[in-house]
Amino acid sequence: MRKIMLPVVAMLLLLSTMLHAQEKVDMGMMQKIKDEEKNNSQITTIAHNITDVCGPRLTNSPGYKRAIDLITKTFRDWGLVNTGPEAWGEFGRGWSTEKSYVALKQPYYQPMIAYPVAWTNGTKKQITAPVILLDKLDSANIDKLGADLKGKIVMVKTANINLRSAAKAYSTRYEDSVLNKMPDTYMLNRKQIDYFVPLVNNEYKTTLYLQSKGAAALLKSNSSGRDGTITVDGTSAYAKGYDAPLPELVITREDYLRLQRMVTDKENVQLEMDVQNKFYDDDLTGYNVVGEIAGTDPNLKNQVVMLGGHLDSWHSGTGATDNGAGCIVMMEAMRILKTLGVQPRRTIRIGLWGGEEQGLYGSFGYVKNHYGDPKDMKLKPEQKDVSAYFNLDNGSGKIRGIFLQNNEAVRDIFKAWLEPFADMGATGITSSNTGSTDHLSFDAVGIPAFQFIQDPLEYETRTHHSNMDNYDHLSIDDLKQAATIVAAFVYNAAMRDEMLPRKPLPQPERFIFETDTPF
Amino acid sequence: MRKIMLPVVAMLLLLSTMLHAQEKVDMGMMQKIKDEEKNNSQITTIAHNITDVCGPRLTNSPGYKRAIDLITKTFRDWGLVNTGPEAWGEFGRGWSTEKSYVALKQPYYQPMIAYPVAWTNGTKKQITAPVILLDKLDSANIDKLGADLKGKIVMVKTANINLRSAAKAYSTRYEDSVLNKMPDTYMLNRKQIDYFVPLVNNEYKTTLYLQSKGAAALLKSNSSGRDGTITVDGTSAYAKGYDAPLPELVITREDYLRLQRMVTDKENVQLEMDVQNKFYDDDLTGYNVVGEIAGTDPNLKNQVVMLGGHLDSWHSGTGATDNGAGCIVMMEAMRILKTLGVQPRRTIRIGLWGGEEQGLYGSFGYVKNHYGDPKDMKLKPEQKDVSAYFNLDNGSGKIRGIFLQNNEAVRDIFKAWLEPFADMGATGITSSNTGSTDHLSFDAVGIPAFQFIQDPLEYETRTHHSNMDNYDHLSIDDLKQAATIVAAFVYNAAMRDEMLPRKPLPQPERFIFETDTPF
Structure with missing residues (x-):
């Protein structure tokens, strides 16, 4: 042979x-x-x-x-x-957390997994405050609650009450057969960016409004998070001229849904929190x-x-x-x-x-x-x-x-x-x-x-x-x-002898991620 | 047809x-x-x-x-x-956590996911203390560190440094074909219990010894935990005559391995913690x-x-x-x-x-x-x-x-x-x-x-x-x-007309979970 x-x-x-x-x-x-x-x-x-x-x-x-x-x-x-x-x-500004402590205080004590959203304010001191449920994060719903908001920890109702399934493996590899057929991935076009940025900025402005009405903090969660894993990003307040909004804390999906069920039940739900965040303006x-x-x-x-x-x-x-x-x-x-x-x-x-x-x-x-x-x-x-x-x-x-x-x-x-x-x-x-x-x-x-x-x-x-x-x-x-x-x-x-061949020069346009406002 | x-x-x-x-x-x-x-x-x-x-x-x-x-x-x-x-x-006694706060303080701040082990003491007040690595949780290794232990947060070296794989689904169901062939499950025999209980009690006594040497707390983790999920149980100190050991905190596997790497690197690793636990002796x-x-x-x-x-x-x-x-x-x-x-x-x-x-x-x-x-x-x-x-x-x-x-x-x-x-x-x-x-x-x-x-x-x-x-x-x-x-x-x-048929009466013996000491 x-x-x-x-x-x-x-x-x-x-x-x-x-x-x-x-x-x-x-x-x-x-x-x-x-x-x-x-x-x-x-x-x-x-x-x-x-x-x-x-x-x-x-x-x-x-x-x-x-x-x-x-x-x-x-x-x-x-x-x-x-x-x-x-x-x-x-x-713009740097930011870090110097202290982050969040726990369920009433009706019973249990520590919670929580992380502050980047470029948000802290609570100044340790607070204990009731949780209130907002139907939607917009000014109309904020106005509807009026003075009730003052000093409260706000969460926004979610209709998505099931955890992502655990029946599929979380870690996967590509089959060889798909590698040459990979589709466009993670692509955003100008239209999507131009749609997306105002939404983000609108949410940012709404949190400033919420802060102005005296809410103590805003709770958030991510619908795909589970098992103690939470996804946290930040606001636009790194950029000059963008004020920092009220304390925003991301908590586990499980805790978020629990709080939502309990507040919906009209239970007296209170959280204890102490969040100290620091902004860096020096450079x-x-x-x-x-x-x-x-x-x-x-x-x-x-x-x-x-x-x-x-x-x-x-x-x-x-x-x-x-x-x-x-x-x-x-x-x-x-x-x-x-x-x-x-x-x-x-x-x-x-x-x-x-x-x-x-x-x-x-x-x-x-x-x-x-x-x-x-x-x-x-x-x-x-x-x-x-x-x-x-x-x-x-x-x-x-x-x-x-x-x-x-x-x-x-x-x-x-x-x-x-x-x-x-x-x-x-x-x-x-x-x-x-x-x-x-x-x-x-x-x-x-x-x-x-x-x-x-x-x-x-x-x-x-x-x-x-x-x-x-x-x-x-x-x-x-x-x-x-x-x-x-x-x-x-x-x-x-x-190699030659540089790599180039595509024709693109038409002049705004760079895809360039926007009028930070996000 | x-x-x-x-x-x-x-x-x-x-x-x-x-x-x-x-x-x-x-x-x-x-x-x-x-x-x-x-x-x-x-x-x-x-x-x-x-x-x-x-x-x-x-x-x-x-x-x-x-x-x-x-x-x-x-x-x-x-x-x-x-x-x-x-x-x-x-x-025996009841027990609950009234406050549980644990964070990485040095070389940088980051909140940690942690839960106190049931029937352990709290820290009395908020402390900031260095982390020290023990080769093995036994009195010889405790003695070796001597006065160095005082005021330190102790962790015990683990050789198991890889997370459980995420390539398999976490949630599964049985195939129909295995149901009639299910083997004995979760069975412990007297020999296993008699082997296991002294080990648990020995660990318990070692934590009392650690406490007597002035250690501030003991960190633990579970090798199968990941993603923010941690497994927590308790000590024997619910039972009369069993003293509560020093604060024991279970943290995520990821944080445990991080701390181990950093302490092994001789970095100055300090944690901030405030753990208040309560025992209930009234009934x-x-x-x-x-x-x-x-x-x-x-x-x-x-x-x-x-x-x-x-x-x-x-x-x-x-x-x-x-x-x-x-x-x-x-x-x-x-x-x-x-x-x-x-x-x-x-x-x-x-x-x-x-x-x-x-x-x-x-x-x-x-x-x-x-x-x-x-x-x-x-x-x-x-x-x-x-x-x-x-x-x-x-x-x-x-x-x-x-x-x-x-x-x-x-x-x-x-x-x-x-x-x-x-x-x-x-x-x-x-x-x-x-x-x-x-x-x-x-x-x-x-x-x-x-x-x-x-x-x-x-x-x-x-x-x-x-x-x-x-x-x-x-x-x-x-x-x-x-x-x-x-x-x-x-x-x-x-x-039904008759009661369910019975097996022959077992031989008299200690009930399988009955032991001389609690665990």
Whole structure:
């Protein structure tokens, strides 16, 4: 058998090489990258530092600043150049919780799981107050309650009284068969944004109105949360001119439904709470953090291959999967390449962005400063020197392929780049778009920008923006695989003769996440 | 086809009737029971009252007393007779939490999910203290730390650093095919108990030693907990002569592992906590609650058919699936029968038990008072008048069949009784034993006592003894099905000419859960 089979295998290998004859891949270097990650991975250390040690990384808040400092130091220790924080413009205020205590006090005592919504006020002191049920969060319903609202803890009636089912697994992986057929994912269009932003701003204004009527606090919950997991984000009050609303607390779905049943029963339900939040006004500037491995080819070293993800997080967890994971992987990819002593022809630059959760602000600001503004499409000279930007921000799942973002010209290149990693599960190439994260900022000014396809694991079901977005919900093996593949992609992009082919320049328009008002 | 098939179906039906010719089932009444539950179910009301309204029902604690009062009133409202609390002997002290606040204070602030272990002390006042890691919870390791322990929050090193997988569904149901082959379940033998109790008592004594050395608190976690769900039980300090140990707090697995990583890293980790617990010494007596529908056959009304489950719960949830579910179903079965105005030949008696979680104390005490002590097998005259005891205590899952508890003589009877409910999924009869709950107290003195087979749902994986054991984790449809079937079983047992056949009387021995020391 062996004698017969060998020539067939050789022929197939030759055929495969011919098909991508134009795209050379340095298989020796691919193996070195795999070996470095397999034998000397620093993923657990980086992950522990970014999550446990820094704590929550809400933009412009102490944990975010700890992360910027820690990463700057790490980059320097690794020997990266041109590293450090880089201001991108005005973000607004930082915010953190200094104390958060919420409990059911009447008709009996029980501690409750609760987290303050970011950029809301605290209660000033410990309070004990009755819970009141509002039919709908609007000014008419607030007015209907009148003076009854004063000093009360408000909750808004929900009609959705069943927990999400536990009969399906919370953590899943993609079947191989779907990878090449991945549809557009996380895409929002201008119309959706223009519909969505006024709603959010309207809710924000209603909470200010509720505050003006003397309500003590507002309780919230998320219909998909269960088991002690709750999803918490923030208000617009990070931005200058936006006042902080009354204390808003997210509690478990189970407690929310219990309180609703009890208040509906006309029981005397009282909560005890002590919530102290702090705003940071000292520096409203937003920062990213960057670092480079300098290019070595005299003709190409002014060209750049970029990789990144957002560093900021929400605050009830430690932003492990959103988007510690992306930062950990991109940092580890840089470490692998630096440790291997690669001499890239183009410069390799990592950018970890702030303010993503409020509207991709950090990456958009960076692009605007360096490459141009999509609104008028007046591009800066550096725009033409960025070969590609690679992003990671869909949780802790390993890389299963890549979204082409409708750039069909890169298909065969990426096919060749993925081939050495087929045995690690990364085989998918889909022409679709994926949205809602920082590659959009680059894509908007015509720079080839890509987000990888990642196994979903429990990202959408459990960790995304939740109090369970912490180290122990990371899949370390998945992150190792992703770092290996990202290092390879970045290396290939830095070494090939040509930059990556580009799509036609988009029409000038407002950047998709740019709005008149913050949200 | 139809003409040919019909006689075959008729023949099969006839055959089926003949096989159980000796066991008559009143199919009209079965239908009435089904209809009453389908059209007028009170399951949601009872469930809401037992869980949300009463709160946690830790034995001899305020929530347990609220439940006894509420159920007594409910039974009276329904027209049950001989109802009310019934003392069974000395249990010990009640206990409740009046305040429970735990947060990470250094190196950054974040609130933590935590619940005090029952029958432990509080912190007296709010404290901020460093966390220290003990290699093992024993006196040698405590001595090794010496004066370093004073004022510290202690945690014990765990080697198990991975979360339970989320790749399997948390809520499951049995395949039909396994129902007749269910193995022995939840069974503990004397050897296991005699091994287990000294371990528990040793841990208890070690915590007293830790307290004597001045440690501020002990942190615990459960290796199977995740997502914000934590499992909390209690110490032996409910019993007279057992001192309360230092504050013990159960925290999430995620926080526990985070703290362990940070303390191992030699970071300065400090927690802020304020835990106020209260002991209730005013009445050490343990109580069950009972109620009856009186028998009407002059020759049989002194005989009794019993149904029940334990009413007490742990305290971090509201004991919805353990064992609110069993109480709700048994109460609803009584309500169905009373509402239908059945005239049972035998007396039907419901008993809801206390102190089950500490060792089946309430049911055992009841049996000892009324029917005899398994230690000497000196039986009281009433023992011979109990036809059967039916128990429910395996969560919120619907009834899929019944454990015969090795009493093969009842197999054909139960087969006939289950037949009208095959379309509701209850088809399984297994000769196996199931343990760890109150039917054992009856079984131990020779009374036919049975636990139903129930779909597992998320009982073992999520709710059992956890902070998620609350109303919203009940499956209302499953409880309705169970109430229907229990009402039918109890009715059948009360109406048939003979009592249920008995197994030979067991040999005198210590009751399985009876130990020299509480645990």
